[in-house]
Amino acid sequence: MPTRSETLARAARLRALFEAQGAALVEPPILQPADTLLDLYGEDIRARAYVTSDALRGEQMLRPDFTVPVVQMHMAHGAEPARYTYSGEVFRRQEDDPTRANEYVQVGYEVFDRTDPAAADAEVFALIAQALGELSLSPVTGDIGVLMAAVEGLETSQARKAALLRHIWRPARFRALLDRFAGRSPVPASRTALLNGDIPTDVPLTGLRTQAEIASRIAALKEDAETPALAAKDVTRIETLLAIQGVMPVALDALQSLSREMPQITDAVARVAAREAALAARGVKTETLMFEASHGRTSMEYYDGFVFGFYAVDHPQMSAIASGGRYDALTRQLGQGGEIPAVGGVMRPGLMLELEGAT
Numbered sequence: 001m002p003t004r005s006e007t008l009a010r011a012a013r014l015r016a017l018f019e020a021q022g023a024a025l026v027e028p029p030i031l032q033p034a035d036t037l038l039d040l041y042g043e044d045i046r047a048r049a050y051v052t053s054d055a056l057r058g059e060q061m062l063r064p065d066f067t068v069p070v071v072q073m074h075m076a077h078g079a080e081p082a083r084y085t086y087s088g089e090v091f092r093r094q095e096d097d098p099t100r101a102n103e104y105v106q107v108g109y110e111v112f113d114r115t116d117p118a119a120a121d122a123e124v125f126a127l128i129a130q131a132l133g134e135l136s137l138s139p140v141t142g143d144i145g146v147l148m149a150a151v152e153g154l155e156t157s158q159a160r161k162a163a164l165l166r167h168i169w170r171p172a173r174f175r176a177l178l179d180r181f182a183g184r185s186p187v188p189a190s191r192t193a194l195l196n197g198d199i200p201t202d203v204p205l206t207g208l209r210t211q212a213e214i215a216s217r218i219a220a221l222k223e224d225a226e227t228p229a230l231a232a233k234d235v236t237r238i239e240t241l242l243a244i245q246g247v248m249p250v251a252l253d254a255l256q257s258l259s260r261e262m263p264q265i266t267d268a269v270a271r272v273a274a275r276e277a278a279l280a281a282r283g284v285k286t287e288t289l290m291f292e293a294s295h296g297r298t299s300m301e302y303y304d305g306f307v308f309g310f311y312a313v314d315h316p317q318m319s320a321i322a323s324g325g326r327y328d329a330l331t332r333q334l335g336q337g338g339e340i341p342a343v344g345g346v347m348r349p350g351l352m353l354e355l356e357g358a359t
């Protein structure tokens, strides 16, 4: 196991590589306001953040990552375009696996640049690949934007699309919702009874929900019950999309042929193709680079485009040694009227040292 000072020394060297690329050094505070920022991470990180409180500042959390505070800082007073680097600890509670660190050092690089998003994606990926050096790692890429476009273009109610979009991050629940919307799984008996008026709803309230909230939930369930089932062919297409994986040229071929049946993904697939060209122009061997349409579905919920991770070939159970992605919508959410395309990634110097020691 590397010592903390070895990890910090490696982090400083990696950060210097990004500074040499012109990135400005930023040092967001370790304590961040939880009440305003925590929701941006999604369910997984929300459950794993260390949250505490302060009489003056309210709910505070130990930063679970740097991206959200860096976006917030950039949107408040950053000049355009901008490149930032940082290094320091992030904190995430672990409940299932005691071998996973609950506090570890990240070194990151974030690009806010509207000129050429494909080139910015390639820049982040290629710089991180280079900084990882000779370690035996296998990179995997994906694109959350293709999945989002596929769901947004479905012929169904807004409410159903919104539910599917919310659950892109929870593959099992997404699957269950698709089955339900396609009429493949039965409606629970209790729901049928409620919708048939067989369950009285004007009883004295004992829970936390108000009568109005209960009424609006029942109205939403009624609307859902009246929404026609998703067409079987649409469900099959989503399944086909989720199963696409292979080296970039093969995966891209599959995406392009699927987009002839699913025109709603055409633009997102064109962005994958532009990224492949930009990666190749940066010297990345895209003929052997994996693309998996499902990649990134269990990570940060702010990703909405390119996603990537580098995994140790000989230690597949290890967390990603480096990972990142594009988060355009997050800049809008924190932008108070502004927005800018943005992408970035982090490396874990502690895991890099561990792997070097293991060989």
Ligand SMILES: N[C@@H](Cc1c[nH]c[nH+]1)C(=O)O
Pocket (backbone or CB within 6 Å): 064, 065, 066, 067, 108, 109, 110, 300, 323, 324, 325, 326, 343, 344, 345, 346
């Ligand atoms: N903040 C992300 C990594 C990342 C940086 N930039 C974009 N993504 C994480 O901690 O996993």
